[in-house]
Amino acid sequence: MSNIFRKVKTMEPVPHKDRSIWAGRFDVSAMPGGCSLIFTPWRDWIGMEIDADLLRRVKPASIVANCFYEMAYMGGDEEEREKKIEKTIEKLDGKINNEEDEEEEDPFFVTYTPFSDPLRNIELDICKIKNGVAVIHDGVTEIPDKYFRGMDHLKSVSIPDSVIRIGKSAFYCCRTLKSIVIPASVKEIGDNAFLYTRKVNSIVVSEGNKRYDSRNNSNAIIETSTNRLILGCNNTIIPDTVVSIGEYAFVWYSFDTIAIPDSVKEIGRRAFVDCKKLTSIEIPNSVTTIGAEAFYNCTKLSSVVLPDSLTTIDESAFYGCERINSITIPDSVQVIWNHAFDGAKLKSIVWPKNLRVIGAEAFAYSSLKELVLPHNVTHIIGGAFKRSKHLSSVFIPASVSEIAGNVFLSCPRLRTIKVDEENKIYDSRNNCNAIIETATNTLIVGCKTTIIPDTVTEICDRAFLGCLGLRKIVIPESVTEIGYFAFSKCTNLHTIVFQNTVKMIWPTAFQECSSLNFIVIPKNTTRQFKKMLPEVLHSKIKEIGTLLDIN
Secondary structure: HHHHHHHHHHHOOOOOOOOOOOOOOOOOOOOOOOOOOOOOHHHHHOOOOOOOOHHHHHOHHHHHHHHHHOOOOOOOOHHHHHHHHHHHHHHHHHOOOOOOOOOHHHOOOOOOOOOOOOOEEEOOOOEEOOOOOOEEEEOEEEEOOOOOOOOOOOOOEEEHHHHEOOOOOOOOOOOOOEEEEEEEEEEEOOOOOOOOOOOOOOEEEEEOOEEEEOOOOOOOOEEOOOOOOOEOOOOOOOEEEEOOEOOOOOOOOOOEOOOOOOOOOOOOOOOOOOOOOEEEOOOOOEEEEEEOOOOOOOOOEEEEEOOOOOEEEEEOOOOOOOOOOOOEEOOOOEEEEEOOOOOOOOEEEOOOOOOOOOOOOOOOOOOOOOOOOOOOEEOOOOOOOOOOOOEEEEEEEOOOOEEOOOOOOOOOOOOOEEOOOOOOOOEOHHHHOEEEEOOOOEEEEEOOOOOOOOOOOOOOOOOOOOOOOEEEEEOOOOOOOEOOOOOOOOOOOOEEOOOOOEEEEEEOOOOOOOOEEEEOOOOHHHHHHHHHHHHHHHHHHHEEOOOOOOO
């Protein structure tokens, strides 16, 4: 191991166009709850002294494992890396066992337990911890930012009346903390102070606190002046005086449903992220705003009732809610932003009559079979329905004025594409099963049954990208340009027939077409095509007349 460290010590930071990837500072001794090295030039921390208090609380093996993690921080799969490093730390600390953890790990980050033995007596500068119970000393006025961050064995904390401020992320990811009591003296609770404390079942704000309350035994922290609920827990009952649910209020809790009263007008950004036991939610008609990622990755959520008061479904609002099979979107909704239902396995959608905009990848990975959009839709953004593997039929209404990119990317069963004849921007002339930009004669979306009309002059970037059902395509004489990735990843495409030379074929146009055997071209044009096609495809080129039959 010492040899590795000697080698690493001589290595230079990796350059980046804007900055050094490893530029930054170390805070090994600055975080009482952890031992993280963050984006630091290796030569600055290899061989450095470790804070004595940290060494007393954390075994050297854990620190070494953490160092190796930081060395590889910028590479690898995040989920895999997380599992490996946690297992490594457990092994090095001699605590490994063969039992599987029944609880899901935190999906966003790695935490490092600062106690080798959670039953040790630990004396810190502002508190004493024994058997997982932290008692903050009388006279302490502030719990610093990140102070208890990642202390996995912390079960409860006693906060004296002298504390005025609880710092940002002070109890971040204290995953065994079960109860929170906020004394009357507290005037400020920093952002994310109790984020990812998933086992909290009880929250009490002492009477007499002028800034916060837990009215009606709600098991929540509510900002009194704004009636905004800033923190809930597993047993929260939202009072009917609350007008907004704050950002990150219920992240990672374990209830299967929660009642939102009619008083609530706003659900904040990421309010219910990773509530993986949440199965149903009914949002009352009082709510006008659902923040971005509000129900992100609620993987068991299957029943959603949206209010008639809603005008916008924000970005990634229901991202990763894979059990939502059907949804009725109220007529009041005009905009569905990027990734709103990305990953939801939607089989049926009742579309709002007033819908105008469908954002990028808003319905990616859906289970829709047919798509008939309402007649007021004007904008469909790239990848809106990508990887909807069951989608076979699409109808584009006359109202659509912008289709940005291939909105049906990698839909292998798509075989019927029709554009309303009244549409002035796009068409599907000659029943070609494609979307063509009328003014430029550019084919922007194709499918496995597309027959390119002889009036098309350009095949757009990604027009057929990932079209697994496409086996043969004829490029008519009218086509002069084929865009980048136009036919990329059409892995079953075996034959391309060019009826004439073209002016431009982008090098990646036929990238990863693994079954491609024949590129049929007119006589005496081999030299021209070899200039445009990558060398790996040169052996596939066959001039007309050299083959008797191409199926």
